[in-house]
Amino acid sequence: MKETTEDVMRAEYLAFVGRVSASLSHEIKNTLAIIGETSGLIGDLLEYSPPPPDWDTFPRFKELLSSIAGQVNRSVTIVTRLNRFAHSMDDPVVSLELNELLQDINNLAQRFANLKEVRLKTHLSNGRLTVQTDPFRLQQVVFGFIDRGLQTAPKDSSVTITSGQTDGLAQIVITDEGPPQAESINRQVSAPQATFEETEGKNGVALSVLGLIAAQLGGSIEAEDLKPRGNRITIRVPLESQ
């Protein structure tokens, strides 16, 4: 597909957002490193200079330091995810391992699933699935359908991300247990242009936009109803040619 001025401007915009986000996450990590080392030093000092035996809050101090260390590690994991996400905006086309990208999206979407009280699960293929694509746009499509599934799935149900390949195409399947809506989804993802009217709810996604992005990536989207309830969304994108 020929790049238009709008495409180039959008790529530059994303690269700018990505660069600033990556820089900020780097700074947060540096701050976390200082917090981690400082609490570690306090722990070391307590260890190397044992307190008087009558200091009965000593175990509590150690417990609190351990809690700080745990929260620092958790924050580092979150910031690392943010950093990887930000770097996905760096280049419009890269060669990437699809299962790693899906695992990242799964991690990013877990909080949304928790808020909806829905389980978000992955069943990723064992083999490598290498695709040459725009990582940010592919994440946008996959996340959009996970989000749609979470919005419509009943409490305590599951949304599952599965990966595989068929006929030279990588396949990402997102299943949910919400009301069957395949006909509506297929109509929207094949719409010739995007409209904001199709946005599902306040924070939802315009499925027509996801369909257009998938087409720009050389891929396709297909929805099927599941019996008695649920939807299976299959996103196909070309595997990297050998």
Place this chain on the structure above:
Amino acid sequence: MKKLSVLLVDDREEFVTTLAERLMLHGMEVETANNGEDALGILKEKAIDVAVLDVIMPGMGGLEILERIKNTHPDIQVILLTGHGSTKEGIEGMHLGAFDFLMKPVDLEELIAKMKTSVQGTHKE
């Protein structure tokens, strides 16, 4: 027995002084610098076994310091610290002669283990 002599280089003064204090509590001799010029100056004065360098610093970055160390003091082992989520700079550093690299925030036990492994055969602690 001779203590392991370490040079820590990072532009975050709080980070480097805290980490230095922890390493000293673990029985090491530690020198610190907040930029490349000061680090190279210390190497002229002191015998260092291992240099721990932050990759991203204003002015001279960790990879440039690494190259200079390997030109003048090839026996000094270098461990790089990178704050990025990627391993690109770390791998580049290993091509330039670094012993290994670690992501910040560092796990102290892992850093100490890497430093000890890096000098195995050349240093008797």
